[in-house]
Amino acid sequence: MARAKNYLDQKLAEKLRDRKYYTTDSNPEFLKEVEKIGQTPAHMCYQCGTCTGSCPSAPRSSYRIRLFMRKAVLGLEEEALTDPDLWLCTTCYSCTDRCPRDIAPTDVIMAMRNLAFRKDIVPRNFLQTVQLIYKSGHGVPNNDVNRAARVKLGLEAEPETTHKYPEYIPGIQKILDHYKLKDEADRILAKGE
Amino acid sequence: MAEIKKNEEQPKIGVFVCHCGTNIAGSVNIQDVMEYAKTLPNVVVSDEYQYMCSTPGQGKIADAIKEHNLTGIVVAACSPRLHEPTFRNATKAGGLNPFRFEMANIREQNSWVHMHQPEEATEKAKDAVRIAVAKASKLEDLFPKSVPVEKTAMVVGGGVGGMQAALDLADAGIKTYLVEKTPTIGGRMSQLDKTFPTLDCSQCILTPKMVDVFRNENIELLTYTEVEEVQGYIGNFDVTLRKKARGVITPAEAEAKGIVGGGCTGCGDCVAVCPVIKPNDFELGMAPRKAIYVYHPQVVPLIYTVDFDSCVKCGLCVEACGTKKAIDLEMEDELITVKVGTVVLALGYEIFPIEKKFEWGYKNFDNVITSLEFERLICASGPTGGKLIRPSDGEKPKKIAFVLCAGSRDNTGVGKPYCSRFCCMYSLKHAHQIIEKMPGAIPYIFYMDIRSFGKMYEEFYYRIQDEGAKFIRGRVANITEDPESKNLYVHAEDTLLGRPVDLEVDMVVLAAAIQPTAETEKTRRLFGVSCSQDGWLLEAHPKLNPCGTTTAGVYLAGACQGPKDIPDTVAQAEGAASAASIPIHKGEVELEPYFAQCIEDKCAGCGLCVPQCPYSALALVEKDGRTVMQVTEAKCKGCGTCGGFCPGGAIWMQHFATPQIVAQIDAFLLGGEQ
Numbered sequence: 001m002a003r004a005k006n007y008l009d010q011k012l013a014e015k016l017r018d019r020k021y022y023t024t025d026s027n028p029e030f031l032k033e034v035e036k037i038g039q040t041p042a043h044m045c046y047q048c049g050t051c052t053g054s055c056p057s058a059p060r061s062s063y064r065i066r067l068f069m070r071k072a073v074l075g076l077e078e079e080a081l082t083d084p085d086l087w088l089c090t091t092c093y094s095c096t097d098r099c100p101r102d103i104a105p106t107d108v109i110m111a112m113r114n115l116a117f118r119k120d121i122v123p124r125n126f127l128q129t130v131q132l133i134y135k136s137g138h139g140v141p142n143n144d145v146n147r148a149a150r151v152k153l154g155l156e157a158e159p160e161t162t163h164k165y166p167e168y169i170p171g172i173q174k175i176l177d178h179y180k181l182k183d184e185a186d187r188i189l190a191k192g193e
Numbered sequence: 194m195a196e197i198k199k200n201e202e203q204p205k206i207g208v209f210v211c212h213c214g215t216n217i218a219g220s221v222n223i224q225d226v227m228e229y230a231k232t233l234p235n236v237v238v239s240d241e242y243q244y245m246c247s248t249p250g251q252g253k254i255a256d257a258i259k260e261h262n263l264t265g266i267v268v269a270a271c272s273p274r275l276h277e278p279t280f281r282n283a284t285k286a287g288g289l290n291p292f293r294f295e296m297a298n299i300r301e302q303n304s305w306v307h308m309h310q311p312e313e314a315t316e317k318a319k320d321a322v323r324i325a326v327a328k329a330s331k332l333e334d335l336f337p338k339s340v341p342v343e344k345t346a347m348v349v350g351g352g353v354g355g356m357q358a359a360l361d362l363a364d365a366g367i368k369t370y371l372v373e374k375t376p377t378i379g380g381r382m383s384q385l386d387k388t389f390p391t392l393d394c395s396q397c398i399l400t401p402k403m404v405d406v407f408r409n410e411n412i413e414l415l416t417y418t419e420v421e422e423v424q425g426y427i428g429n430f431d432v433t434l435r436k437k438a439r440g441v442i443t444p445a446e447a448e449a450k451g452i453v454g455g456g457c458t459g460c461g462d463c464v465a466v467c468p469v470i471k472p473n474d475f476e477l478g479m480a481p482r483k484a485i486y487v488y489h490p491q492v493v494p495l496i497y498t499v500d501f502d503s504c505v506k507c508g509l510c511v512e513a514c515g516t517k518k519a520i521d522l523e524m525e526d527e528l529i530t531v532k533v534g535t536v537v538l539a540l541g542y543e544i545f546p547i548e549k550k551f552e553w554g555y556k557n558f559d560n561v562i563t564s565l566e567f568e569r570l571i572c573a574s575g576p577t578g579g580k581l582i583r584p585s586d587g588e589k590p591k592k593i594a595f596v597l598c599a600g601s602r603d604n605t606g607v608g609k610p611y612c613s614r615f616c617c618m619y620s621l622k623h624a625h626q627i628i629e630k631m632p633g634a635i636p637y638i639f640y641m642d643i644r645s646f647g648k649m650y651e652e653f654y655y656r657i658q659d660e661g662a663k664f665i666r667g668r669v670a671n672i673t674e675d676p677e678s679k680n681l682y683v684h685a686e687d688t689l690l691g692r693p694v695d696l697e698v699d700m701v702v703l704a705a706a707i708q709p710t711a712e713t714e715k716t717r718r719l720f721g722v723s724c725s726q727d728g729w730l731l732e733a734h735p736k737l738n739p740c741g742t743t744t745a746g747v748y749l750a751g752a753c754q755g756p757k758d759i760p761d762t763v764a765q766a767e768g769a770a771s772a773a774s775i776p777i778h779k780g781e782v783e784l785e786p787y788f789a790q791c792i793e794d795k796c797a798g799c800g801l802c803v804p805q806c807p808y809s810a811l812a813l814v815e816k817d818g819r820t821v822m823q824v825t826e827a828k829c830k831g832c833g834t835c836g837g838f839c840p841g842g843a844i845w846m847q848h849f850a851t852p853q854i855v856a857q858i859d860a861f862l863l864g865g866e867q
Binding site for chain 2: 046049050058064098099101102
């Protein structure tokens, strides 16, 4: 027997939510800010899709750089900054290399990440990475498996980085302290717990 | 030397300020400017009107001249490029010499650029009016000179545009030289298989026209010929042409040499014996030719050409030719000079070197070809007899991807920023040809926008869609190759679906951008024609004078002015031919009297100005026992180089004379105080 229609169903209500684009949803200042931080004329995008076509992330994820370009142009700040896809860009710059309009879509994403950070919207793993860099100078610190692999390949166990020269870690910490990045990361992470 | 008149009378200037609807009045306070003009020295009347260029507006000028006995007119309106002739005529209608008119551009140079600064724009308009009044107070009567026009014309470029222009000029009874750099006329159109949207066979409609050109007794066809030097001006161009050594003579030339029954008949006996093999340019290198060759069987004129760069002068062809004695391997280039009244440039286009966009792999991957190569491969008279094959293995492709906007609409500096205009349409046609000729094969068209703007073009798009071509909206990001199968992977985003596409195809056709030909730059410089940023030749006005150039007597036809398809090219060629025939039928042209004059009393005859002139218009002559400079007025363009250079101040630039310019500068800097 077919299931009875039930409009009080939360999932269905969500599905039937009005998904039109309203100009009242858009913040014209958003595009200005994105362009100011990203230093690229995002409003010249003609939506050809070369960026998504070039993107190594797109075939394996829901990340669509072209849609972020569109959201920048339309000023859909809320939608863009709360979209978890914002953090799927690997910043390989393939889209920027090939964009026929000479726009840097990568820098648009970077600008949006900056703006999201100001609103405390950052994935936890990014913040944990900040903490790791503060502690070790590395986003992905060396481990025993890696050390063994390096030795097997005839390399030294530790690479020519802060792993070998831990005396430079205070310098890195000084830079991060200057921008209060570690403090912010700690604060946001603590808030979420 | 023309008499130089000095203004003795007290100037009486009339100022007219135009609203141009809201174009000017939207940001400039017209009343304010008009009232200000009344306070300026010599101004006796100041008025304004909605549209000064309209009949009542022009009437105001004519009436004011009569009523106030004016000596000069200032109209503050748009660009002199647009309406100087209009207001000159109005000035003349009022009984004043038309060169007593001066224009202040308060639209292009003011209201349009200062749209949001009304106060500053009004102040700037006042400055412009004050400057114009200062000059108008010092203007003089000038009288245009007439020069006779040679009753011949020249068309440079023998493609479909050049041929049409030549035929029209010839049919209008004008002897026309048609100059073409390659050994045959026909141009790009003869390389095409079919034409959209009617799907006519290109050669079938072109060949009769080529024969018409050859047979027309008013057309002197000069193939394998280039323009070497241009002298003179409208009505009297002396053009030196280089007839490149062809190595072969025509029956007519043979007869002139007294060789009975001689000259090339196009029999091709020479080709059979020639040992040198070279790629055929006409087939884009996809077919061989000999060192003595014709591009294809329908060439006009049907005579062979020796490619002296590759000929080894073995003499076998001379032997094979026998008693016709058509071949002369010692032939050298010949220079001839012709005198023509007007010139039409139809220099055409060439394909952008798309290998520069290396992400698409042209010249790197075997099965990536350009659309022009596709035309030759699908053409029955092409290198494969009309069978479309993959260059890598000669197999029939089953899936073919078309990459539109390949290098067009591209601001990166590697491609071309403009739309190449006909790629959408020929790619639709290519899709049709595949569906028609190769059952089961599927064309995929990667497009950003389909621009099918012409008559019956949208209907053609509809038809191809209905026939089963697949359209994917998205620009191709890159193409990769499977090194084993030589199949290609086309990477793009289907932007309508919002998903990346990774399509495996057998062949890719790049609709490459087009650009001006390599020779365009040299030729346009010879004729003194300007070009736009992209190198396309610049028309005199994009809307009001699309066939003319800023060089009087030189007109444009076809793609050398910008990307154009065949109907547009032919239409513009007919327009250019019409424009080029007007001065010839009139028999004389008026030259603007902005030429230099020598004040002989002041001229020391030093001759320093002579080599300065870019137009060779100056010469030293003996006069009354003295050496003085003389201007050939018809050659002078009024550029002022000589006037600025003359150490004795003996050169008077008509309409741009030193006192007039000084008055303008004073008016600006000192507000009119002297």
